[in-house]
Amino acid sequence: MTAAVIAIDGPSGSGKGTLAEALARRLGWRLLDSGALYRSVALAAAQRKVGFDDEAGLADIARQLGIEFRPGDAGIAVRLDGQDVTLQIRAESVSANASRVAALWAVRKALLERQRGFRCEPGLVADGRDMGTVVFPDAQLKVFLEASPEERAARRHKQLIDKGLGGSLRGLLVGIRERDERDRQRVESPLVPAQDAVVIDSTALGIDAVEQRVWQLIEARGLS
Ligand code: C5P
DSSP, rough: OOOOEEEEETTTTSSHHHHHHHHHHHHHHHHHEEHHHHHHHHHHHHHHHHHHOHHHHHHHHHOOOOOOEEEEEEEEEEEETEEEEETTTHHHHHHHHHHHHHHHHHHHHHHHHHHHHOOOOEEEEESSSIIIIIITOSSSSSEEEEEEEEEHHHHHHHHHHTTOOOOOOHHHHHHHHHHHHHHOOOSOOOSSOOOTTTTEEOOTTTTHHHHHHHHHHHHHHHHO
16 A cells, blocks of 8 residues: 555645645645755756756756755755755745746656655655646545635735745736746646646635645545
């Protein structure tokens, strides 16, 4: 028997990262923040001056990159070849570049087995865009979290301010719309709910209400 997986997919700012982290903590399961992998590839590519149209070069980075996730008091710290990049990978320029590298088939392929390698007992909570459709199609529970672009931009704005990073609300909304478009329209693993996903719109729901709803699903499926 392979370990259980809960897949949490959805666009940026839908609250899936916060939800996935809360569920992993509550269940005592491992957490996979797959967006951080794409962000790390984008950051390393910029640092190494590998072009965003160089698919083979970007796939090499995705294959070889030394990425480590370390759970800490303030969430999960991300280290890239020994360097702490937790804050750096959240910058808006990295968000935009991550969605560009994520559209490339060779990069997605290079990250596929890496992501599957996170699956372990007692279970994995996996957060991303294609966790339920491509990476873990056999997940025991698939949640697709939605929210309006305006609400997501406002949430991202607050997150950045809290982290001491800047960004205009208007600029964030434009960036979110562009990324949504790229993530939803791409040929490789587009952002769509899996057929068997439970879709939840979090626009008017607080994170606690969303967590409560998902927890009921977890209990109903005997995963807690
Ligand atoms: O979730 P996060 O905003 O950190 O993801 C950054 C980018 O990485 C997304 O805009 C998306 O293009 C890409 N991504 C993806 N597939 C995943 C996770 C993230 O394509 N499973």
